[in-house]
Amino acid sequence: MTISTCDNIMVVLSCFIIINHVFIAFSSPVGSLIDLPAHDHHFQTRKLHEFKSKFFPQEQVSLSSSSSPSPSPSSPARSSSGVYSVIEYGADPTGKTDSTDAILAAISDAVSVAGDGFLMEGITNLGGVRISLEGGIYKISRPIKLPVAGRGNILIFGGTLKAYDNFTTDGYLIDLSPSSSSTNHDYNYEFVTLRDLMLDCNFKGGGIRIVDALRTSIDNCYIAHFTTTGILVQRGHETYIRNSFLGQHITAGGDPNERNFTGTAIDLQGNDNAITDVVIFSAQVGIMVSGQANMITGVHCYNKANGFGGTGIYIKVPGITQTRIVNSYFDYTGIVAEDPVQLHVSGCFFLGDAFIVLKSVRGVVDGINIVNNMFYGSNKGVDIVQLDQTRKEFNEIGRVMVDNNVVNGMNMKATVANGVTRVNGTSWTIDFNKILLFPRRIKFVQHSLMSNTSDMFPKTILRNISNNQVFIESDVTVEGSAAVTVDQGLTMSS
Numbered sequence: 001m002t003i004s005t006c007d008n009i010m011v012v013l014s015c016f017i018i019i020n021h022v023f024i025a026f027s028s029p030v031g032s033l034i035d036l037p038a039h040d041h042h043f044q045t046r047k048l049h050e051f052k053s054k055f056f057p058q059e060q061v062s063l064s065s066s067s068s069p070s071p072s073p074s075s076p077a078r079s080s081s082g083v084y085s086v087i088e089y090g091a092d093p094t095g096k097t098d099s100t101d102a103i104l105a106a107i108s109d110a111v112s113v114a115g116d117g118f119l120m121e122g123i124t125n126l127g128g129v130r131i132s133l134e135g136g137i138y139k140i141s142r143p144i145k146l147p148v149a150g151r152g153n154i155l156i157f158g159g160t161l162k163a164y165d166n167f168t169t170d171g172y173l174i175d176l177s178p179s180s181s182s183t184n185h186d187y188n189y190e191f192v193t194l195r196d197l198m199l200d201c202n203f204k205g206g207g208i209r210i211v212d213a214l215r216t217s218i219d220n221c222y223i224a225h226f227t228t229t230g231i232l233v234q235r236g237h238e239t240y241i242r243n244s245f246l247g248q249h250i251t252a253g254g255d256p257n258e259r260n261f262t263g264t265a266i267d268l269q270g271n272d273n274a275i276t277d278v279v280i281f282s283a284q285v286g287i288m289v290s291g292q293a294n295m296i297t298g299v300h301c302y303n304k305a306n307g308f309g310g311t312g313i314y315i316k317v318p319g320i321t322q323t324r325i326v327n328s329y330f331d332y333t334g335i336v337a338e339d340p341v342q343l344h345v346s347g348c349f350f351l352g353d354a355f356i357v358l359k360s361v362r363g364v365v366d367g368i369n370i371v372n373n374m375f376y377g378s379n380k381g382v383d384i385v386q387l388d389q390t391r392k393e394f395n396e397i398g399r400v401m402v403d404n405n406v407v408n409g410m411n412m413k414a415t416v417a418n419g420v421t422r423v424n425g426t427s428w429t430i431d432f433n434k435i436l437l438f439p440r441r442i443k444f445v446q447h448s449l450m451s452n453t454s455d456m457f458p459k460t461i462l463r464n465i466s467n468n469q470v471f472i473e474s475d476v477t478v479e480g481s482a483a484v485t486v487d488q489g490l491t492m493s494s
């Protein structure tokens, strides 16, 4: 569930409320920036469709038109156990011959069972049919798709799929997208589980694609040799990717060809997904996020070093980011977030001069927590958090909290800072430029003075805070010390 409040400090222009999958989005002054996914825009329309076709049409299940006729061993009698073994359908577990048709035939039978119970409207509960790859290695020349949409409670598990040399380069080995445009429901699939699979894309395409699906699990999968994307999630919600390993090239780091790594390991183009305990060992971009309310936890990115042009996590949801990244490990590769609004990064470890970039598109940054992380670098003077203002300067800066990070061998950056200076005279300055993230921006100052002359009671005044320098004057000469706290975030004023 996405529950976001509309109480952003910025002017609230509009507020969409969609019941069911509760989704409340606000738009800030960057209203035009906010690119709500089509899912939300069309939700109401689609609810109407859903009402019209109350029951999912009992389609005749057949292989998609691109498939050749059923494989030579005629389809076995339907398993009464609900387990569909692809070998029984003629798949070759030694990976010598093309098993596409056999696997598709097994799936076709599995999704043709009558089903019972209930899932989302328009989705037939297949009771947990299991398509077993039986520990074999299968070559496939076309994507493995379900022949119909509107099915749920399905498991595909336990084996290796490898793309044939003639596999379509824009395809995905497992493609959970509807074969036809038959569905006019909100979701194509519900509760599909892909587990214990190795997918070798053989540099021919991508691994898994999931379109408009709900409550999907990808668990203990190893996805390699993709050219495009390891796992692509489009719309839908609650795709849970956990305990999996993704890399374009099989490497354990320090690969001589690291410079040439391409592709994206996981691309989340939807809301409310979770990536948990996943290792990304080679790819140009580890995780690309362009939906909201996604949760990333326990991810280890060492896909392509930042120095070679790689990115660990790229968050491209300007103006309405709503992304949480916690307890993750950025190994020579970092995080980039475009115009982030509501971004939380905590408990992460950044190794090898890895850092976080806040990239300005329209100059908006608000609701940021970058707190309680560890950074370790090689004393090259790299800032832990950096601003990319090449396109535009950040000019709508809301509450940004960068603080409490533990830094070793890199430059600390923060939005709150304390400074102490020795005083001997009638004026003194503390320069915070070295530590403050934003230039020329101090919103709040607290100041105290300690004099070591016992009978003294000087008056002091804050004269100037421009250029991140705090300038204070006193009426008499003071010998002692001054302590100053500054904050770049928003403060309440009255």
Ligand SMILES: *[C@@H]1O[C@H](CO)[C@@H](O)[C@H](O)[C@H]1NC(C)=O
Residues within 6 Å of the ligand: 098, 141, 142, 164, 166
């Ligand atoms: C791909 O190659 C295999 C092996 O030569 C062949 O069986 C299969 O029909 C081919 N598929 C396509 C789509 O060309």
Ligand SMILES: *[C@@H]1O[C@H](CO)[C@@H](O)[C@H](O)[C@H]1NC(C)=O
Residues within 6 Å of the ligand: 257, 259, 260
């Ligand atoms: C990697 O890229 C470099 C330069 O772009 C090229 O010279 C080299 O051959 C490439 N290596 C591989 C294995 O493709």
Ligand SMILES: *[C@@H]1O[C@H](CO)[C@@H](O)[C@H](O)[C@H]1NC(C)=O
Residues within 6 Å of the ligand: 424, 425, 479
């Ligand atoms: C403070 O300034 C005065 C005048 O310049 C000087 O005489 C004195 O030694 C200074 N005190 C310290 C502790 O530096």
Ligand SMILES: *[C@@H]1O[C@H](CO)[C@@H](O)[C@H](O)[C@H]1NC(C)=O
Residues within 6 Å of the ligand: 463, 464, 465, 466, 467
């Ligand atoms: C504050 O200091 C800057 C130089 O650091 C100066 O340009 C500016 O005029 C000062 N502002 C005021 C109000 O004195």
Ligand SMILES: *[C@@H]1O[C@H](CO)[C@@H](O)[C@H](O)[C@H]1NC(C)=O
Residues within 6 Å of the ligand: 422, 423, 424, 452, 478, 479, 480, 481
């Ligand atoms: C008084 O303050 C100055 C700093 O301006 C310091 O050097 C000096 O040691 C202080 N004297 C005592 C007695 O604490």
